[in-house]
Amino acid sequence: xxxxxxxxxxxxxxxxxWSRLAEPGDEVAGALVAHLGAAGAxxxxxxxxxxxxxEAPDGLLVDAGRAAASGSATAAGSTTAVRALxxxxxRWTPRLEDLDPRRELRVLEHTGGTLLLPGDPRWPRGxxxxxAGAPFALWVRxxxxxAALAARSVAVVGARASTSYGEHVTAELAAGLADRxxxxxxxxxxxxxxxxxxxxxxxxxxTVAVMAGGVDRMYPQGNHALLAxxxxAGALVAxxxxxxxxxxxRFLARNRLIAAMTRATVVVEAAWRSGxxxxxxxxxxxxxxxxxxxxxxxxxxxxxxxxxxxxGVATCVTDAAEAAELAGTLGEDAAPERDxxxxxxxxxxxxxxxxxxxLPVRGAADPAxxxxxxxxxxPAVLGALGVLEVRGLAEQDGARWRRARRALPARAR
Amino acid sequence: xxxxxxxxxxxxxxxxxWSRLAEPGDEVAGALVAHLGAAGAxxxxxxxxxxxxxEAPDGLLVDAGRAAASGSATAAGSTTAVRALxxxxxRWTPRLEDLDPRRELRVLEHTGGTLLLPGDPRWPRGxxxxxAGAPFALWVRxxxxxAALAARSVAVVGARASTSYGEHVTAELAAGLADRxxxxxxxxxxxxxxxxxxxxxxxxxxTVAVMAGGVDRMYPQGNHALLAxxxxAGALVAxxxxxxxxxxxRFLARNRLIAAMTRATVVVEAAWRSGxxxxxxxxxxxxxxxxxxxxxxxxxxxxxxxxxxxxGVATCVTDAAEAAELAGTLGEDAAPERDxxxxxxxxxxxxxxxxxxxLPVRGAADPAxxxxxxxxxxPAVLGALGVLEVRGLAEQDGARWRRARRALPARAR
Numbered sequence: 074x075x076x077x078x079x080x081x082x083x084x085x086x087x088x089x090x091w092s093r094l095a096e097p098g099d100e101v102a103g104a105l106v107a108h109l110g111a112a113g114a115x116x117x118x119x120x121x122x123x124x125x126x127x128e129a130p131d132g133l134l135v136d137a138g139r140a141a142a143s144g145s146a147t148a149a150g151s152t153t154a155v156r157a158l159x160x161x162x163x164r165w166t167p168r169l170e171d172l173d174p175r176r177e178l179r180v181l182e183h184t185g186g187t188l189l190l191p192g193d194p195r196w197p198r199g200x201x202x203x204x205a206g207a208p209f210a211l212w213v214r215x216x217x218x219x220a221a222l223a224a225r226s227v228a229v230v231g232a233r234a235s236t237s238y239g240e241h242v243t244a245e246l247a248a249g250l251a252d253r254x255x256x257x258x259x260x261x262x263x264x265x266x267x268x269x270x271x272x273x274x275x276x277x278x279x280t281v282a283v284m285a286g287g288v289d290r291m292y293p294q295g296n297h298a299l300l301a302x303x304x305x306a307g308a309l310v311a312x313x314x315x316x317x318x319x320x321x322x323r324f325l326a327r328n329r330l331i332a333a334m335t336r337a338t339v340v341v342e343a344a345w346r347s348g349x350x351x352x353x354x355x356x357x358x359x360x361x362x363x364x365x366x367x368x369x370x371x372x373x374x375x376x377x378x379x380x381x382x383x384x385g386v387a388t389c390v391t392d393a394a395e396a397a398e399l400a401g402t403l404g405e406d407a408a409p410e411r412d413x414x415x416x417x418x419x420x421x422x423x424x425x426x427x428x429x430x431x432l433p434v435r436g437a438a439d440p441a442x443x444x445x446x447x448x449x450x451x452p453a454v455l456g457a458l459g460v461l462e463v464r465g466l467a468e469q470d471g472a473r474w475r476r477a478r479r480a481l482p483a484r485a486r
Numbered sequence: 487x488x489x490x491x492x493x494x495x496x497x498x499x500x501x502x503x504w505s506r507l508a509e510p511g512d513e514v515a516g517a518l519v520a521h522l523g524a525a526g527a528x529x530x531x532x533x534x535x536x537x538x539x540x541e542a543p544d545g546l547l548v549d550a551g552r553a554a555a556s557g558s559a560t561a562a563g564s565t566t567a568v569r570a571l572x573x574x575x576x577r578w579t580p581r582l583e584d585l586d587p588r589r590e591l592r593v594l595e596h597t598g599g600t601l602l603l604p605g606d607p608r609w610p611r612g613x614x615x616x617x618a619g620a621p622f623a624l625w626v627r628x629x630x631x632x633a634a635l636a637a638r639s640v641a642v643v644g645a646r647a648s649t650s651y652g653e654h655v656t657a658e659l660a661a662g663l664a665d666r667x668x669x670x671x672x673x674x675x676x677x678x679x680x681x682x683x684x685x686x687x688x689x690x691x692x693t694v695a696v697m698a699g700g701v702d703r704m705y706p707q708g709n710h711a712l713l714a715x716x717x718x719a720g721a722l723v724a725x726x727x728x729x730x731x732x733x734x735x736r737f738l739a740r741n742r743l744i745a746a747m748t749r750a751t752v753v754v755e756a757a758w759r760s761g762x763x764x765x766x767x768x769x770x771x772x773x774x775x776x777x778x779x780x781x782x783x784x785x786x787x788x789x790x791x792x793x794x795x796x797x798g799v800a801t802c803v804t805d806a807a808e809a810a811e812l813a814g815t816l817g818e819d820a821a822p823e824r825d826x827x828x829x830x831x832x833x834x835x836x837x838x839x840x841x842x843x844x845l846p847v848r849g850a851a852d853p854a855x856x857x858x859x860x861x862x863x864x865p866a867v868l869g870a871l872g873v874l875e876v877r878g879l880a881e882q883d884g885a886r887w888r889r890a891r892r893a894l895p896a897r898a899r
Contacts, residue, residue, distance in 0.1 A: 164862050
């Protein structure tokens with residue numbers, strides 16, 4: 074059989090080729106490329122195809138269990154690495170037929186985009202935590218320095234079928250994160266994703282949309298204008314080459330990139346089976362902090378968030394400060410402590426508060442009576458009355474004491 | 487000085503006396519009564535008062551730190567047990583003056599109530615976990631067997647300033663718990679408490695209101711009719727005798743009874759400084775499971791619940807089944823696993839789903855083309871097509887395959 078019509082030894086072309094040959098997250102391909110390099114792995118594949126016989130390269134260890142977990146149904150039953158590899162080869166070879174990454178790179182070039190390879194200083198290093206499941210390359214439109222964009226970043230994800238509550242909270246969250254210098258990373262989908270990108274843009278922040286299909290396709294079509302603006306204020310990213318369709322499996326695979334690329338993932342609104350939950354669980358497995366925004370228990374749109382909270386996967390996040398705390402630098406980005414409104418009796422010690430409570434709402438009382446009502450000694454009562462007088466909460470009336478008007482319960486004023 | 491006009495050796499009268507002499511949660515009194523018995527402690531107090539000199543009874547250990555924490559400002563500076571005890575005596579003696587528990591027992595009798603003492607089989611044993619802070623007695627109206635009521639119980643508490651959301655959720659929760667045979671315990675206050683009692687009553691369940699003041703006072707007045715119904719379907723309970731006013735301090739102290747008496751505490755709605763949070767934190771310290779119901783992050787009424795979730799004090803609870811699971815018997819009361827709606831492609835393995843995704847929305851494709859699009863081998867594609875055909879998701883069209891109408895994305899149908 075004939076070889077492809079391009080230089081298979083070119084590392085860039087070879088990486089681009091693998092991003093088309095293997096489905097995202099194919100860990101057998103990942104292990105092979107890690108072992109031989111993209112070009113070496115491609116040469117090996119061509120050789121194996123031509124020979125019609127699969128022999129594992131020296132020293133390659135393919136974990137058959139992981140290969141099965143990566144979605145290869147034919148490998149699921151095999152018990153040896155070679156069988157996993159052989160099964161993978163049958164998945165890859167049909168795509169060798171019309172393989173030509175130069176064509177896809179030309180499409181990328183037309184959009185002004187960049188093909189990023191692992192090892193590039195602009196490569197977002199968080200992706201390395203995916204191990205054999207890491208992408209072979211990233212097709213990027215917009216700002217190519219994803220390492221800089223991801224250094225201070227939060228994934229804000231959620232349901233396509235968002236409620237106005239979820240959209241409101243997302244907008245607050247994304248704008249607040251942008252204000253704090255965080256890149257908002259999301260999936261470019263309708264609903265929560267779109268609001269996250271839009272609010273980040275409106276706040277002048279950087280935002281990154283990680284696509285399930287090719288970056289030449291502004292999918293979904295209805296978000297075309299929004300995604301074009303994302304290119305101008307951040308980046309559109311995909312691990313599949315231009316022209317690739319956003320299949321369902323690729324959405325799930327894409328979610329691992331969002332989880333791995335960012336410092337934390339916050340799910341704003343998600344029903345039971347929302348894809349956003351897979352992003353959250355993936356982030357948790359990658360030891361990234363995960364936040365979930367609670368909502369009404371009567372809304373199915375928050376049910377997935379509540380499940381993440383129940384499962385202990387996520388921390389409860391109610392505003393941008395708390396989201397920033399998840400993703401940020403310890404100390405620098407700590408959310409402020411909450412304080413309620415300050416009441417009249419705040420800061421009083423227990424005895425003083427007890428004497429204030431013991432003062433009658435109407436009329437006055439002598440200190441001896443207050444000892445009995447408050448359950449305190451006379452010196453303690455007299456001390457407390459002094460404090461209350463200074464605070465303007467009690468007034469002396471001859472030998473008796475009364476509440477000052479401002480210390481009366483609201484209903485008695 | 488003269489002794490009181492009642493039989494101080496009567497354990498019932500002595501316990502009743504201590505429930506008036508010491509403020510709820512006074513751990514010095516608790517330690518003294520635990521050491522000498524209520525009658526012995528009362529005799530000791532009378533003796534000390536008459537002698538004008540405090541000497542600790544043999545073998546009594548009063549933890550000065552705990553005494554200070556229990557709210558005695560005068561004891562806060564003392565470093566020895568005797569000084570803590572001396573300070574406590576000055577708190578208690580003013581109330582010796584008009585002490586007569588027989589009068590308060592007569593009031594209780596008029597309401598048909600019961601004075602429960604520790605050790606009574608009807609005493610709710612959970613209170614024993616309060617140690618020296620346990621109540622000396624419980625003044626009960628209604629069903630006196632609190633042990634039976636508390637055996638399967640959940641505290642449902644929350645803000646007085648409830649929202650219609652909080653009230654709705656409380657009603658669902660309390661009714662669902664009543665349906666499952668749980669006693670709903672709350673504080674009889676306006677807002678969430680009142681809804682919890684009312685919904686439990688409406689569902690035919692048992693409910694207990696733990697009051698901060700005496701059980702003769704149906705406080706707050708606006709809940710009078712409701713509390714009267716609670717007496718008929720459960721109990722009204724207080725640790726302070728009839729006639730006692732519901733001071734602010736007593737609300738906080740009362741919360742510890744709710745927390746200790748029940749198997750779990752669920753906070754439905756609470757602002758930052760709601761008393762319901764103190765109940766929850768107390769329950770957590772007593773190693774009782776705590777639940778918090780999330781709500782809109784835009785509602786201050788849920789802010790306290792979210793804080794409990796953030797602090798890891800509470801588990802996220804969204805319905806009665808989950809509340810029952812917190813409080814119930816392992817296995818018996820487990821909340822059901824959640825399932826989302828079942829989709830067309832549910833239960834398909836990864837390869838089959840990939841082939842379904844690869845089938846064009848319009849027109850048909852041959853298996854060879856599907857291998858390239860799905861990234862699978864030909865045998866895998868053919869196997870998947872067979873499964874899809876059986877499931878009615880794909881149709882053969884000569885040598886090509888098309889999606890069945892029901893497998894088309896909604897927008898393409």
